[in-house]
Amino acid sequence: MLLLIRTGILFFFLQFSFIASAQPIARQKGDMLKLELEKKLNDTVRVLKLQELSLYYVKKVGELKVDMDSSYVFAREAELLSNKINFKRGKWMSYILYSQIYREGQNKEKGKKELDKAFAIAKKYKINWLEGEAYLELSDYYEFTTSGIKIRIQNIEKALHAFTKAGQKKKIADLLVYYGAHYYYLGKFKDALQKYNEAKKIYTAIGSTDLQNFYSQIFKTYSKLGLYQEAITYGHIAVKYGERNKDAFFMADDYNHLGYAYYNVENYELALECHKKAFELSLKVFPDNFNFYIANSIIKEMLKLKRPKEAKHFLDTELKSQKIKDDRDLIWYRISQIIVYDALGNLKLADKYCNEVMYLQEKNKKNLLQISSFEVNNTIISHLFKVKNYELGLKYQEINKNTSSKIKDINIIMNGYLMEFKLDSASGNYSSAITSLKNYHKIKDSLFNEVKSYQISNLEVKYQTENKDQNIQLLTKESALQKAKIKSDKVAKLIAGLVLFLVLIITGLIFRGYQNKKESNKKLEASKDRIEKKNKILQNVVQEKEWLLKEIHHRVKNNLQVVMSLLNTQSSFLKDESAVIAIKESQNRINSMSLIHQRLYQSEGLSCIKMPEYIKELISHLKDSYPVNYNFIVAVEDIEMHVSQAIPIGLILNEGITNAIKYAFPNGEKGTISVTLKHFENDYFRLEIADNGVGIEGEIDISKYNSLGMKLIEGLSRDLNGKFEIINADGLKIMITFVYDYAFNFK
Known part of the structure; x- marks a missing residue:
């Protein structure tokens, strides 16, 4: 059974795409199960189909009572049939299903009692697979808080131990992906990748083909590390699996995050293309949920591409036609309007919508997720900067600063310092502005160094693996030489028995020649090893110099950007037009040099x-x-x-x-x-x-x-x-x- 993606809170799913113990089963799969149950089936097969259909209803999007009731009916029918035919696995799995049904239906106390029955049976009869299923289900009883995640991980480790003893490799691989997702949520992205790599080895060994969710998690983790090119590569693999499976549910999410990756590498055209696909799919899969949120990304990318009229047309036609169901939808609709009207220079109308958003946000602050409030505040801050309300902008920036430490996203924290720099510079607080700019570049450089460190460690692992393979080949050759020697000795002994004197002379000559050859081979091998080691050292020196040159160009570009920012800040306070023009011309001269250093550190060549x-x-x-x-x-x-x-x-x-x-x-x-x-x-x-x-x-x-x-x-x-x-x-x-x-x- 697959480790699937939980969608109890769909907005959380799009923001973090965090996998948990279950994903929705496709609707066509549910319809197919109903048709199969109308046929005459073996009783054991019927139990398994009934339980799968029960799982379909319990994991449907949302937590409707009618779905929980339908799920219970099919689970109960499967349990009664299991008792009738004495199908113990079906009977025991019913307890896990009941636990899921009651937990999803917000009756955790009753669900825990059913789960305790599964634990009791697993312990009594030493049933490892059942113990693993029980610990996995138990992990979902705890929230995604710091203490809750710690307990969840403890239960996941116990489930892994149980499935390992049961020899269920597919289940182990799925659990490792689930494990890695918890590290992802905690912001420990390298640890998450380590778990994914462990899972990949098992998937490869067993020839697993249902890997869309697996590659999707790797893709999003690389994005968080700032390794956007690697992220895009894995994102396309995930999309490819989704297209083959025709799974629109996950395709919408994968295209959405692929759009973010392209946005971060400033390929706004492809980012727009991906978000348009995500928008179309979301209309089919979640017609009542994420349309306004994804539309916000589409509008941002149109504006980045200098297409404000197209963004306005999209706002007035496609987005306006969507039904606004609640304040959350209204907030995201107004956010899109603020962005468009700010871009068009209609600050008065944008200000009207901004005030409405601030009111709606305050009204619904208990119902908005942290990441949602953060993005809403970013738009508010950007608008307040345009209308020069720096004091209020700094207040919202302080709120975002507190939120960013909880979200654990280094990119968000870094961009927060950049916004603080702009606000403080514009309001004349230069000391604070310089501190914020230093913090921004400090985090940016640390992220850059962390990415390079991760790439270097990957190169070292690759080198060690290749070196290990070469040693294995050498050992194989030496083994072959030893076998040849043994065979040669046997022939020599046979000849010695026939012509003793002649064989002794020939054997002496052969042995002497063999010793000389062996000694010569040893010298050649030693010489070869020395040459290879020197080549490796030279390669490492060249690579190190190239990395150092890239770092130099990177730092020079950053310093030039700081100079330009300071000149820009200074120009906003000058009243002499000739002085402003002189500063502007100086900025352009600095920019012509900055562009060169930017291209040098981003390109293959260094000069x-x-x-x-x-x-x-x-x-x-x-x-x-x-x-x-x-x-x-x-x-x-x-x-x-x-x-x-x-x-x-x-x-x-x-x-x-x-x-x-x-x-x-x-x-x-x-x-x-x-x-x-x-x-x-x-x-x-x-x-x-x-x-x-x-x-x-x-x-x-x-x-x-x-x-x-x-x-x-x-x-x-x-x-x-x-x-x-x-x-x-x-x-x-x-x-x-x-x-x-x-x-x-x-x-």
Whole structure:
């Protein structure tokens, strides 16, 4: 029997996807069992089918009395038939079923009495499988509190011990997944993965194929560790199993969490696609539950993709058509409205809905889960930041800070510090803002180091496993050599019996040759081992240097981001427009360098930048920084450049494009700015920044221009050993011709 997923509280299921002792059996499975029971069946088979149908009703979504009554009827029929045919297993399993029925029906006292009967029989007759089922059922009598989980784990360990003695491998594997899920809830994600890996070995050994829930748990645990690429890999495996089983119940949850993983790696397009699938499935499986919650993720991703009109259309059509049943639905509907109207700049309407949400949240605070209140507060804080109500925003942030310590999610705690930094910076509390920013980067770096540590430990395990396999192969070869030697000795003895003198001479020669060969082989083996060890050491040194370089780029990027944040904070308090513009231009220059270090630590290479992607991202940032109405034409050759050339080029582009945006089109008319980076001739490349604006009147003399931007471009051109030119041609064109440094980019 499978370890299944509990859904007593469906919102908890979507938030944590925490497996417990039972999941809902598919409705079509329940209908199929009813049809099978109408046929003429063997009495033993009929008992098992009746008990399975009883389990179907007790584990249906919700805890309706009619379902508990139906479950009891089928369980009772199975018990009576078991007594009639003296089917002891069926009789004993009835006690477990009754316990589940009464417990789900909120009559735990009566359920405990039935469970005690199962324990008494298991102890009296030493029935290990029944003892395991009883301890597993007993674990569900305790809540998910710190003390409750401790007792649950103790019962799970006893159940594991009992099933191990019973030799039920499938049950052991399912229980290990259940065990790992408790560690997941406690925030001990590495311990959870250890239990999942133990379960995986058993599943592989017995050839189990029903593994959707198993891979789903691994997928969500990797997400919590911040290993999003690994999480996405396992998430797709879980979805693949779900599609094969046509199990919409779990598919909705898997697509929902897969969307979160893609969101965290900033692939908003795929995140949106996954959440749309989750939304469609949730309408079929839980039409009265999670539609408004999942819709909230869809709207966030549309806004991240710069599609506010599409988000507004989704809000006004798809979401508005859903029936609002209670205050919880209304809260999530209003949350979506706040996000959309904030994005559209309608702060007054967003403020109205925000006040309503604050009222509804206070009214229902006893009925909202911690994670639900946390996400609602995040939206409230974000809106209060936009309307500059920093004092109230900090109060809600303090509530979230207390909640995050209970949720045990390092990502939530980290983002909480980031929000504190923004609020304190905006309200002028710079000392507290700097402390919050330091805490944010401290946790971010610790998470980064923890992820890298986990990856390194995995590499070490892999290396040790491979080394062990090599040793086994060497031992096998040595064993084969020993067998060959024994066979050779037997032949020698036979020949010695026929021609003693001749055999003695031949045997002496053979033995001497064998000794020489053996000695030579030993030397070769020792030499081979030394070479392999040196190669391994060199590989480890190279890998360590690569990790250190990535860490350096990571830290440099973080420091540049801190500088940009501080400049941004400073600019909000400056009234001199020229000073604000100067700070903004400095931010753009820092960003052009920050983008390079960000790409270096996220990429395979450690010193080369893919120029097409970098230039497009830089232009995108500049477009977001200025209210432009221009068309950009980008023609960049598919080439990588060393950071020593990429940084000057990035700064030149920043200055040239900023200059065109500010001066080429003085009256706000439409125009075109083109950026070209292509091979020119021989080893030369040419960078061009051109516009079709007003240009510069008269003859251009570079030496007469004393602006900082022009001096920067001229100096950076010299750094590239390039030729700097400015031409009036239907606008202004800046050209830098430089030698491409192949030595740095040689692979």
